[in-house]
Amino acid sequence: MKNSLSKSEKLPVIRHSTAHLMAEAVINLFPGTKVAIGPAIENGFYYDFALPTPITQDDLPRIEKEMRRLLSTPHDFTKEVITREQALELFKDQPFKCELINDLPQDEEISIYRSGNFVDLCRGPHIVNTKEINAQSFKLEKIAGAYWRGDEKRPMLTRIYGTAWESPNDLQAYLTMQIEAEKNDHRRLGRELDLFHIEEDNPGEVFWHPNGWTLYLTVQQYVRQKIKEDGYVEVNTPFVMPQSLWLRSGHWEKYQENMFITESEKRIFALKPMNCPGHVEIFKQGIKSYRDLPLRIAEFGSCTRNEPSGSLHGLMRVRGFVQDDAHIFCTEEQISSEVAKFCKLLKSLYRDFGFDENAILVKFSTRPEKRVGDDATWDRAENALAEACKAAGLEYTVAPGEGAFYGPKLEFTLVDALGREWQCGTIQADYQLPAKDRLNAEYIGEDNEKHQPVMLHRAALGSLERFIGILIEQHGGALPPWLSPTQAVVVPVAPPFSEYAEHVAAQLTKAGFRVKADIGNDRMNAKIRKYQEQKVPYQLVVGEKEKQSNSVTVRRLSGEQKTMTVDEFAAFLRMKTDTAAVSAEF
Structure with a gap:
């Protein structure tokens, strides 16, 4: 060597x-x-x-x-x-x-x-x-x-x-990281925080518990708002679609081994492994003009892929999942600006979820051996994506042969708090699927002639299931307040203050926060310990002093305490949740 x-x-x-x-x-x-x-x-x-x-x-x-x-x-x-x-x-x-x-x-x-x-x-x-x-x-x-x-x-x-x-030092650093990773393992934390479970006889399919589903919806709604502000329209396409569509798209030839297939009335159907053919079908409804482009179509699309059971791993590798999927129909000249726009959105999302936006790694994956389309079209697609990277100021490494079967792609990899890398976002330039001999998507150009749009496949988080698994491990289960399924728990110091605890919880719930009161029989210290173990960001302790002053004593996971009026705490929590802040200060 x-x-x-x-x-x-x-x-x-x-x-x-x-x-x-x-x-x-x-x-x-x-x-x-x-x-x-x-x-x-x-x-x-x-x-x-x-x-x-x-x-x-x-x-x-x-x-x-x-x-x-x-x-x-x-x-x-x-x-x-x-x-x-x-x-x-x-x-x-x-x-x-x-x-x-x-x-x-x-x-x-x-x-x-x-x-x-x-x-x-x-x-x-x-x-x-x-x-x-x-x-x-x-x-x-x-x-x-x-x-x-x-x-x-x-x-x-x-x-x-x-x-x-x-x-030996490198080995020890790795083993230390493995110990930390084990502590933060999303499968263990999923059980401890009552977020989800996966049945042994139903591998790769997630059962979301109330806490986990609250987290799931919070992530989804946040992304929904961000893409709405970025000019996307949201759609929903069928979960089951006919073989004829998958044949025309090329998936039946190139991706069939990963598809679940069923039959009805002597016709063959497949559970969709991805959303792109459905979005082309929506684009094709009605006549589109160059003035309609770029058209950004988004979907939180439920997909199923026939992954080998041995490759499944908690939320990180599942069979049933939802993608924050979108397809941008644009002209060839619009590719650069759309890729740059997507990169800006991507960095904003990752920052708000607590990742270092400056530590994102980018990989340029080129044509695979198993692909559709001719080399001339692939040359155009790869050149267009390379120019888009240049315009967006992206530094990247090349991964020869790792593109999708229909087009080259950029893959965006997050680096988490332990230095581990997670490939999440992707954007792919596709000249194949909209083509006349495939799904035949067209728009009327400025010259009044029919043209084929370029289709940019893009996902910011990828699978929501997998991204939530990454989030849980990134934060060790101690999610920032805006993401935490329960943002605060009101704990009375003794039974006589239970009514006031419920009153405070009702006020904060009415204000739009995820707050509950614990008026159970356990002692106050036992309750606080329980909610610290459940990683609830704030425990609000109330007794005689707090009742008289309409206040709460706010206790953080770190043990820091501060007394605030209920209105002051509501304003503080609003700031924490409205800005998606992950900072630790009061």
Whole structure:
């Protein structure tokens, strides 16, 4: 491996090499092991094995110890190019490797890497020598099951996950972040704060509880108001649409494997995985003029995608979700201004939800191998989007081949409080779907001739479910007052003040706030502790002094206290909620 590699380039190579080291250790400890694949992944690596005996989490320290023993005698990683026949002979006792070899194209080079006593079918690259792996800079993290090649009809393998870094300090920083991430895990907080749950026998579908649904509607209504101010019209399209529409749009050919399909009266229908064809159908109603463009059509569209159950993860990856989706129908000349306008909206939204608008990462994803349309049209789309980025002053990295099947796209990634990256917003330039041979959208130009609009697909938050999961983790469940399902709880110091507590709660509720009174039998301190655990922003304590002065003693989650009149607190809370403020001051 060249020493000139940057840290970001070097880490995946170290991790891939550490995966080989782990595989050698596992084979040494469990003779008869069959090895599958072992790639580098974000923050680490994994390797899949068919083991002669089951292992548990308790076996991981033993495997780590063997890995460190192997490191005590450094070995080079050496590459060899061999024939197909040689490869099949070399791996004759490794059925998964033989299957991979047989699936390789006839003209593809077959390479192996040797290190110590381990040899693997591998394209590389690898480090030069195992001494480049610091014995104190890796850790095996967990064991999971994984079907061979992701097919539930194939053997279930044992997957061992690990992480590897250049230095022990880097490893410790990562492990510390993982501990913080575990504390903020939205699945745990979802249970503790009574926000949502997902049934085991109904994977990927969310049951929103009252608290969670209040949060959901608050997010949705806020975005609805922002896009209304930005010139969007809101629509709603059917959840089930016929095969004929999906055939014309190209989804049936390119996306069918991700669609839920049903049948009625001998006709085939699909639950919509996305909203774009429906928006084209709305655009096509009536004659459109160039004066109508840009036309910004938005929808909080309910979508369903047939995601593999093994890939589902709380709110972050679901089957049923709602997108803050919109499609902008515009002329080619309007692309730059519309992308710039969208970027401004995006930054405003992310700032108000508590993210650093200056830490947004942008990725430019270009044409994929599996796509519709000719190269000339793709050239126009990619050039137009690149010019729009330039006009908007966007710095971006290029992701070759990662565009949508109908057009290139920009992806906007948030960086959260723990430094983790979350891809949320996206805008895509589509010359395909509105085309005459697809969904045939047209407008009358200034020349009185028919023209095809460009269709910009855009989402600011993406899936509301996923964004809310990110929000919960970003704030550790302690949502800012404008988002909190319950903004304040009135707690009487003793039963004689329950009536006053209810009176205060009613006043604040009437003023439009989410406030309740707790007049239960628990002691005041127990109530305060409960609402701190539930991360309610303000507890309003009331007793004789407060009753006489029509006031409340406001207690924050941090423990700070301040006495205010009810009107003063209402004005304070109005400021906090009207401005979507996330600051901590009184």
